[in-house]
Amino acid sequence: MPSTPAQPTDAPAPVDSAKPEAGAPAWSGEFQACPSDVKSGMMHCFSETSWGICNGGWAFVSTVAEGTKCIDGAIAADRCKDQFRKVKDDVMGKTEAPSLHESSRRFHQSLPAEPAQSD
Numbered sequence: 162m163p164s165t166p167a168q169p170t171d172a173p174a175p176v177d178s179a180k181p182e183a184g185a186p187a188w189s190g191e192f193q194a195c196p197s198d199v200k201s202g203m204m205h206c207f208s209e210t211s212w213g214i215c216n217g218g219w220a221f222v223s224t225v226a227e228g229t230k231c232i233d234g235a236i237a238a239d240r241c242k243d244q245f246r247k248v249k250d251d252v253m254g255k256t257e258a259p260s261l262h263e264s265s266r267r268f269h270q271s272l273p274a275e276p277a278q279s280d
Contacts, residue, residue, distance in 0.1 A: 185219075192219040206231035240273070 185194075195215035199205045205220060206212050212231040213220025229236050 189219050191221065193222045194218060195220050204234050206234060212236065 185192075193207060193213065195205050195213070195218055197218075199215045201216045201218075203215055204212060205215050207220075207222055209230045209232065210225055211222050212225060213222045225231050225236055228239050230239050
């Protein structure tokens, strides 16, 4: 009788363990454990240069594109990271969250003007 492959599990990754790989499911391979407060489907920044989408406590980690940084679960142009953090802090400090459109509008308004391109 053929064996069936291991299936993903909803069990959280052993992120608080001294050796996270000790409790890793057989299918996890090159995946990295996500922090326990990151829900499935959420993007997580493992560092300013690496990110992944968490699923069942695990994420395949990718490198951000050149000239960008991963900050608080979003990728922004390196030149915009300080503005992104300020707008995010302003938005998160509100009791009623603005719409995605409004958040995006505020972020883009806060960006410095791009230098003129000369031919």
